[in-house]
Amino acid sequence: MVTAAAQDQWRLLDVQSHDTRLTQIAHRQRTLPAHARITELEGKLSGIDDEMVVARTAATDAARELAKAEGDVEQVRQRVARNQARLDAGQGSAKDLQAIQHELESLANRQSVLEDAELEVMERQEAAQTAVAAATTRREAVTAEIAEAAAERDKELAALSAEADAEKRDRENAAAGIPKDLLALYERIRETNHGVGAAKLYQRRCEACRITLPPSDLARIRAAAENAVVRCEECSRILVRTAESGL
Structure with missing residues (x-):
């Protein structure tokens, strides 16, 4: 199981933001x-x-x-x-x-x-x-x-x-310093999930698939260690926990 410091997981959100914008730019170039x-x-x-x-x-x-x-x-x-x-x-x-x-x-x-x-x-x-x-x-x-x-x-x-x-x-620059195993996991997930490998857990909702997590999933995430890399059971993306996660 991949583990990473919370700050490294947070940095994934910056990487994802840049990747999303790059996808949008590519779409604009094509259309x-x-x-x-x-x-x-x-x-x-x-x-x-x-x-x-x-x-x-x-x-x-x-x-x-x-x-x-x-x-x-x-x-x-x-x-x-x-x-x-x-x-x-x-x-x-x-x-x-x-x-x-x-x-x-x-x-x-x-x-x-x-x-x-x-x-x-x-x-x-x-x-x-x-x-x-x-x-x-x-x-x-x-x-x-x-x-x-x-x-x-x-x-x-x-x-x-x-x-x-x-x-x-x-x-x-955003990806520099992120542990290789965490970044590799992110890239693998992103390749098979429409360019999105990580998302914020916001107010008990996965910001990737927009689904509010059920109590059982929230309990699992709540019990996970701070450096555990948790994923959404619905869309498989990495869920990044923040103070706004609502846990």
Whole structure:
């Protein structure tokens, strides 16, 4: 059984206080609002990137279609030009010239259809390029927001880190001189009890689990030697007796 002078047991409460604050600091480091904000913005950025992929693909496809449409229109125009030149020159028989005239009319209709298709593709390409530009602008804005949130997060983390370093130094000073076996017992209990290894017995109540001790436990503690390290039967933490214990 571990025993320790009363003053050493009291010092455990200081160590526990520092450990509790270190736990709280670690929790604050993990749950900074900036973390959630950055995650939200990164999700937004991912959505914008997806939009950009779709818009760029549409723009590329439209450019390919436009090149083909322009080629088709150009072929018809060249054929119209050749036929018109033959017609103007009066080359061929009357029957041939009449066939050329009919073909010119057919080509005119074909050219009109192709030019309409070309215009539709151009409009789709322009819409896709506009979408890419808009997504790019939004991406730049969100990227700037992420940078701003990250800077704020880093500033807050640096402050918390400095606070934790100071707390660790104070904790080391508080733990210095406490018997090794008592400190080891405290650490073992703390590891398995949500970071709390020792608590004050205040007005017959364990300050760790907040349960008022039954008469049998109080009688046991009352009968224990001053240097005996007593524990709460309910939560297993070390109970530190003081003048306020109500024994």
